[in-house]
Amino acid sequence: MRIQLKALADQVMVITGATSGIGLATARMAARRRARLVLVARNESALRLICDDLNMLGAETMHVAADVANEADVQRVADAAIERFGGFDSWLNIAGVGIFGKSEAVPAEDMRRLFDVNFWGVVHGSMIAARHLKKHGGALINMGSETSDRAVPLLGIYSASKHAVKGFTDSLRTELEEEGAPVSVTLVKPASVDTMFVAHAKNYMEVEPQLPPPVYAPDVAADALLYAAEHPMRDVYVGSRARLSGTGAHLMPRLLDKGMERFMIPMMKTDRPPRDRDDNNLYSSSTDLMERAGAGSNPPREFSVYTSAVTHPRTTGAVMVGAGLALAALLQMRRQRTQQ
Template sequence: MGIQLKKLSDQVIVITGASSGIGLATARKAARLRARLVLVARNESALRIISDDLNMLGAETMHVAADVANEADVQRVADAAIERFGGFDTWLNIAGVGIFGKNEEVSTEDMRRLFDVNFWGVVHGSMVAARHLKTRGGALINMGSETSDRAVPLQGIYSASKHAVKGFTDSLRTELEEAGAPVSVTLVKPASVDTMFVSHAKNYMEAEPRLPLPVYAPEVAADALLYAAQHPVRDLYVGSRARLTGAGAHHMPRMLDKGMTRFMIPMMKTDQPPRDRNDNNLHTHGTDLMERGGVGHAARETSLYTSAVTHPRTAGAVMIGTGLALAALLQMRRRQRAQY
């Protein structure tokens, strides 16, 4: 069965993790494009402020405070969307948490909590969304990571959760395709993004953590998510490094091991002392209402790779134009050489 996705102005979109970072950037972009929104996060006061702000700008939104780790909470989100808007067309599983530290030092309790949010939160959202979308069509979009393809040191349990999200998403996609369900299932895999991820993460290291360069603006990821809401696509990388990491993990895993051992571990530590370990949002929500957390340098506002993937006609025209220009330049140089 062919999958037909609506333009954003005709969609109702559920966004988990909507109170900060990529989720908030996506909500704001989708609202400007006149999508109707169901905003989801644990922080109800932040959600209310965001929803009120967007509604004042002419959007139509509602919010539901929920912990995606709780299956009943996620079902309540779907029920609220159906009651208010009659259903939804796209479900974005963006909510996530992080931990920095060596695997042997991170407590099992914290590991389980991270998996409850990053993996089981995606499972709960996917199951609720799939049941609804099978009857009306639409898009299910899960937030993976470049670590879905290649685990990184000092973020071991986070990497494991994103590996699990990839395995679950790929399996669910195949099952829905076999059933002929008109549901597009996309896994989005960003490189480092300037969000509240670091400041929200629980840190076990002896220094304050940082993300490896390059770091992209959250709007770059938001653009990719909203592209997937309108165009059926299997996987979507955000940032060329994410694509290169995936290719390296497949073609030269041991070389990548050695590179990460030598460069990645020191790259993920600043020269600043760590903040209080209890200052995190692993078990409860933290400071929200911010898209960016600040990475000490300018984030990349665009990704040529991701733009090329999401705007193939434009990219093709640029490549053709570049090719013609190069051909003309070469021909001119040949003529000049012939004159001499």
């Protein structure tokens, strides 16, 4: 069945995790493109400020304070969207939390909480959204990670949750396709993104952690998410490293193990002492209203050639042709100067 998705300007979009990082960047980008928005996060005061700012710029938004780990909260989100806008066309499960540290150091209670948010939050959102989208059509977009394909040391339980999200999303997609449901199901898998992820994560390491390079700007991920809201896609990798990591996990897993042991673990450690372990958002919301944390020694890339080539092939092709013509002209000029 060929699935037709609406243009963003004609869509009502539900975005979880909307008060920081990729969720906030996506909300702002979608608002600029005139989508009507239902913004979801735990921090109601931050949600209210974001909605006020976007509405002042001409957007039409509403917010629902909710913990995606709670199924009843997620159902309230859907009910509010239906009451205000008559329904929704895209549902983006972006909310997530992180824990750094060796698996043996992380208490089971924290592991369960992370799964409640990262996995069960996606399950709750997906199942509730699917009931509506099966009748009306639209896009379900789940936030995975490069760790959906390849686990990363010192992010063991986070990697496990993203593996689980991939398994659930792939299965749900197949089931909906078999039914002939008019629902596009996409898994978005970013590499490192300069968000508040590290600042919000609970840390059991002996030093302050950092994300391995290359690190991408949140807008790169936001653009990929919004492309998937308009164009049915199975998977979208954000950043070439995410694609290479997934390929390497299938073709040479043991070699990748050794590479991570030697290079990845040191790259994820800073020389700074760890902050207070209670300074995190695992159980409650903390610092919000920020898209970026600042990548320190790894300044973010504002553009991914790979992701752009996948999501905007015509534009990227035109840029590459233009670059090729410019290079050819430059070489011709140098050749002429040499002959003179």
